[in-house]
Amino acid sequence: MGFLEELKALLPGRVLTGEAELAPYESDALTAYRKRPLAVALPERKEEVLGAVRLCHQYGVPFVARGSGTSLSGGSLPVEGGVVIALNRMNRILRLDPKARIAVVEPGVVNLKVSQEAAPFGLYYAPDPSSQPISTLGGNVAFNSGGAHCLKYGMTANHVLGLEVVTPTGEVVRLGGESLEGVGPDLHGFFVGTEGLLGVAVEITLRLLPKPEAYHTVLAAYPSLEAAGEAVSRVIRAGLLPGAMEIMDRLSIEAAEKAVRAGYPPVEGLLIVELEGPKEEVAEEALVLEGVLRESGALELRVARDEAERQAIWKGRKAAFSAVGRLSPDYLVQDGVVPRSRLGEALREIQRLSREYGLRVANVFHAGDGNLHPLVLYDGKKPGELERAEALAGEILRLCVRLGGSLTGEHGIGVEKKGYMPEMFAPEDLLAMEEVKRALDSQGLANRGKVLPEVVRAGA
């Protein structure tokens, strides 16, 4: 039997090889990159993942784990001649322990589902990427995903307590455990954010938090993006730590309004601030916040009056990326990070670059973390526009690194940004990464061709 036959024997009826079956798996949310895999495997249990990876190892076939394919950096782009291991059918919550405040889940469980299931116990799963209604925990772990509320609570890595991983060589390892106080090195923390390069997570233990007692959500309208950016620093300087601080510019407001009608004022810069915590504390902080925002030159302040209004505000914000599809047939999303103190500077420079390249740039981002999300709008039908958009996106990335930030806050390097790795890391750093990868995956099977630039490999 050859590789495919063995795989089919392992997963009867669940190995896709037909043209129409493979085509929809050709890309993730970054459709500028497409590759047809050899096959797509649909395991339903972790033993099947193990079996599939072992076969890949035995036959030297590269593989890519896939969650919901919402990666914006080509992370779940298939490898030519390789297998896609689609984990969507592994979508069970295996255990939810309200006393220990943990949930043990399969990797294909969708982020939002955890909070929904935990809600009856007054608990929730804090990291809230905008893609939370659809992205999987496996994907979240691989990318160390963040979200609006990660300002206060940290990214995915801060909420993963333990992992069970199938390594590229076909072994099963358990990393971490069920509590924050682990013994020994933080190996699960090491795995989070490695973009599927070191294996497939088949079971994830998550920390749950008690739901805040009260929320206070404010929309502050500013005459410029910079002014909104300035306000963020003022809020932090005033000693407040809001649950979330997000900024939207005119283009993204326009797009989100069209999609959701959240009631955003049509201004140049919109700041969303959300306080959360015990009732009295939130009430006190709300007064301080109002003072700070008024002083910061806000044109208008709007407070969500009830849960429905609050939900509408967040729905609009979280729909913003996709909604930009209403303004332009194509776009590239970047997610460079700059130190919060240099937000205003970065935004000004991006606007200048946008004019220089003659391409619109929409901005909607986690301001509290300095995590920008410039969306470079282009029309792929016009010759040369994709190339121009990529060049502009590259300039923005370089700008972030120059200002002391980083290439990516949460969307990962994938294939899209791997060429920029040398901008941020010295050759020695890259070599060290490469060595770790090789030590754990000598054949380079797991997510081959992602994250690490070829240059290093060639030189190594």
Next chain:
Amino acid sequence: MQHQIPIQKLGKEGEVMAHAIEACVHCGFCLPTCPTYVVLQEEMDSPRGRIFLMKEVLEGNLKLEEALPYLDRCLACQACVTACPSGVPYGELIATFRLWSEEKRHRFPLERTFRLGLLRTLPYPERFRPLAKLGARLKPLLKPLPLPKPLKAPLALLPDRLPEEAPYREVYPAKGERKARVGILLGCAQRVLRPSINQATIRVLQENGVEVVAVPEQACCGALNLHAGDKEGARALARKNLKAFRDVDYVVTNAAGCGSGMKEYPLLFLGEPEEEEARALAAKVKDLSVLLDELGFIPPPPPSRPLRVAYHDACHLAHAQGIREAPRRLLKAAGLEVLEPKEWELCCGSAGTYNLFQPEIAEALGRRKAENLKATGADLVATGNIGCLTQIQAYLDLPVLHTAELLALLYEGKDPLA
């Protein structure tokens, strides 16, 4: 999303399809609300996957026959339209694609005959009634037999005894001051299977000061044909309605699929001489619940005992027409407690003739919907579409009523649970 669809070659239909495909940014937000994706968890059975498949076919990169199994599994429920932040008009895309592909596709002779038979029967009450009667009579005999699923499923949905349909008067006067004069679309299968829905609709409208005209020259809306890709069949029916409803203020529909079907007339006559007239008619079409809500609802006397009703959103009301609030407002105004089931956006699996062609998925969805409705703890279920009603009833041991039926019972002072 980028595409190389030869729009010039495909004409107006090509434009509609290309526009929808272009608007898709491949973000996946539509996945969790897609019933086939929820059941199968495979990309080609998701809206995003289907859009991609249609693109590939239209570009000539993929054979139509390869893509069809996945496109055929689409319920056209349009939950993906509600979920899509990018405004992809998926409903238009799939309807147009089905029209475009029907003549190009291969069907086995038996399947072709079965489909044609359906399309030539269901939309015509005078043809469908005798068949349904026969089916209902044979049901007890056939039920224990190991029939193939495509035959078993429709049989299970037939009532044990077919009710008689009283003849319609041409005009039903408004009670009190007349607020509007509307034409009622009587529909097709619904007239045969559950004539009480039309009777209840007329009653409720009269109570609300509406004069109702049951224009005799009308026909089935044609949605069944349109969604099965039978363009000419659909147009023939639609032409009759364009004429029949020229002189009324509004056309009231009480089946979700008919309402959205008539609103799709402009698509059906894209680039044809009737396009303008189709637009005008589509603009006059209103679901019963919306019309009542807009005219200022005069509620019936409250029920004699507290009633908890779970409201089920029919896809072709909620997703295709964006109607969710109006029916709930009516039920609340009528003194009922309205409960919300989990997964409201998920189709019940009825979806026109879906039951007949995809019985396994339909059953999985039907069960799931019934469980969610049951879990609300309601005394009964209300919905705005006969298809959902029969489908849900097959899996649920609570009374399932059309919103109009429920309201009519209350106007008559009757206990809906009796």
